[in-house]
Amino acid sequence: MFSRYLVRNCQTKVMMFLNKTENCVRERVEGAALTNPNMCITADQDIFIDRSYLTPGPKKVAIITGGGSGHEPFPSGYIGEGMLAAGVPGAIFTSPPTDVILSAIKAVGHNNEKGVLVVSYNYTGDRINFGLGLEKCKAAGMKVEMFVVGEDCAFTKVEGTAGRRGLVGGLFVFKIAGAMAYNGASLEDILATCEEVAHAYGTLGVAASGCIIPGREEPLFEVDKGILEMGLGLHGEAGCLSIPFGSSREVADKMLTHMTLPNSESRLDLKKGEKVAIIINNLGSVTQIELNVFTKDVITLLRERGVKPVRVYVGSLITSLNMKGLQISILRLTNSKWLPLLDAPTSASAWPKPLIPEEGHELTIEYAKLPSHSEDTKEKMSTKGLMLEGDKAKLFEQCVKFAIQDVVQHEKELNQLDSKCGDGDCGSTLYRGLTGISKVLDKQPFQCPSVVISGFADVALQTMGGASGGLYSLFLIGIANKLQERFDGDPVKRWSEALRKGIESMIKYGKANRGDRTMLDALLPATEALEKCIGQEMTCGQILTKMADAAEAGCEATRHMKAKAGRASYCRPEDVNDVDAGARAVALCLRGLAKGLLL
Template structure:
């Protein structure tokens, strides 16, 4: 990981970050010549006689802390340089702004880092000397440390946001400074956090990451400033990782563990440290809730999963647990205008979070009362269709390497593999001729069965296109099965491909072979038998497929490839030619 950042200057990045925040959040204001963000309606807080809240720390943890300024949360946030505690003068500026002429006073919330304790403590003492009413709580909920020796204490991590929310709600309710302070400290004492990283972050202006994690390793128990954790562990699955993290957090042999037992009510916050994808976060959230509720027997009444406190772009997470009581739950649910707080959604009438059961699907191929039978054909005709399907599948499987080779020029080299995968599954489901597994004597049902198979097995655009083809074709085989209905089913299938796929004849796609075969079959039926007309159709389809090598690609993945590289026939069109020829060979 490089130190590459999209900034203007390293020196001004913190200031411009704050300027951007207040630009898009009109409820926030930036105090001139400082790195202090304050509620735009701060005077209404003073007039109402409500306790004000101030927090802050080094930058690089966005959206913390300025993102939590708003009614129901912080009144003011003070930012330092990246990973550096803010200077006492800026903190004092913030305290004056929210505490002067406010008899209710201010609670200062800080994380347990030496720089924060010293600088915020110094500003607090100066504020008191000026006659301001202030108190402080120090958040230290890190559950990673195992040593029983004297240390600097538990670090403040992502759980700090819980304290912002609880203290902010209590202040909004009109509680006194003493009450807000005591209940905030109670929440701190009943909370734990454990962090883990797949890789380190890099600070603005640096040339690389702050520490190195090997590709097959993870760092357990790290803090928020790029510092290494308590130990390196091997890379695991999400489920295994969540278990290791929570087991470490609750291990009584660790001096900083959080005691939890079956039946405890907790709030859980799964925090993105900056570099995790939403996909990963959702998987981790599922595994976390399932382990807490299913394996440990906890009652997770509130669950949160998002980016709350980061370490720049660190690829990692933290998991925070807070023991809940009615007061804390009420405070977590209270409204706030802070832009970074995400509300956990509950179902209608729910007071506690519940993991929803899957809903029963409506309709689908297996739903009772949804089946339309369709017209049937004789056993002999069904046997012939069986032979056609079987031969088409065998030919497509045999053509796998040829089609993949063609696709390596114009796509991602998997056309043959995709077609072969679908053909293999159809062949397996087809079963024995004497007792076929597909509805070969009911072309309407057969078309829908083939559509379902290719859609679920082939995947990608090929699976979708063939599923469209078979699904649309089925509508013409519902009431009767004749030569004309077979022709119309082909017409309907091609029309669906054009409508939804966007391709036209001549665009260098599978449609070129299908279109040529359909047009020829339709034109020859007046003068030939259906079998002879189909033979001519197959020849036309094969010729059109071969001629795609001279066409300009105007649809599909090949349209993004340089024309100079497209010297061979389109693999999708060639696949159509393969199965058309297989069908004809069963008619001889």
């Protein structure tokens, strides 16, 4: 009877000790709070906070991080004095929403003159959503910086991929940076140390099977019997190669050999005689005896290579649900200050050390009372920037409305293009964003473009989701911020500057650029076409037509480009043989705007 109860509530044949699948993340958040008296959560958002940051008194640099759930004990296990000030878990294997990230930054950064360091893992959704939250806080006058963890040693050639993924080695960053913050270091010094650590550590993983997401029956990926997948990501993203299953020592030897390949762009340059710290991470379902045997072999093999392990951290530190796999992370202790920082005390529960509640403290959930904060609103937007009068404002409204009606008809076409190298939802995602915008058009003050476009950015973020929603929102916020600045010159020049600002934001957090086969390959030519129109006697319709022509030419050029960003960068080149869906979407939007002006 009990077994049937579990099956029925999980809606799957796989046994999981859950209640309702859709509630598992929130219930996990509350369960973690019940066991840690030093940590509190928020009542209406999934945020973990070190409660010392919510009490009056001198502040220290606050370090926050986050990412998809399913990697427990990350991030809650690393909240505490000497490590993280706050952590934001998203849905299973999904980046947390920007508005929750924003709340977390403000919770620990409010009236904190020392500032906030946001640590993001090098996954597109995390970079974009954490970056967007950071930029909003910067715009509000907060002192906040970002460091991106990316230390995997999987790929011998990093160029042409979305970059080195962030893995369990990020814990070295949390511990060292957290100890520095606790000791009163400045934000600038902590960030500089993180950058130094980035050149001294590396991680590699192996797995015998994929994990099973709550509510599903099949694992994310399968590995043939007798085979291990080496170099995979935390969610099961493709590894660098398959290797035969062997003894613990044989597997450890192959991993260390790959991590230190002389011709690998992601290699770890271990030197004889140097000291290292090691993390042996259980990705989910490796037994303790296997962990101990594997740890012994890793230490032995490093010593045989002349390397001196002086600290070893072993356990389920950042998991991938129930994946059968292991990771090795190695930090070269090239700076003599790092070891004392690793050894410094912390109240974080997952940095192995028992947590003892204060006498008389009950194990109850403590809800944080956050300082109130307001989002950027239309009322706060200044009218000192670019303004449109009379017929020009009506024309702006007309072309936006027509473009939306025109572009949404291409949903299936964009989905088909995207299905060849992505999720197959580019058209559906854009459709959600445009229909969301259409619902608020009648309330927009079209005489003030910065207000309108800022509103569109918020709608895109709320309705589109994922990396696409974040990218469009970053682009539109960049445009709106530039249009808001004081200006009394050529409006064509200001629009071109605004587009450039939006593109810079996309490049900064999306990590793509021209030639990487993305929407930028249409946006950049269109912006250059606009810049050529500065000082020319042309109508708005003529200008937009030139921009649309340039975007379409740029889109067509992506047909022959190798994908170097996003999911497509991991696909076989022969499978990526049509135009990029994102670039096509940009071209369609610009053509729709041009048609709207030429009615």
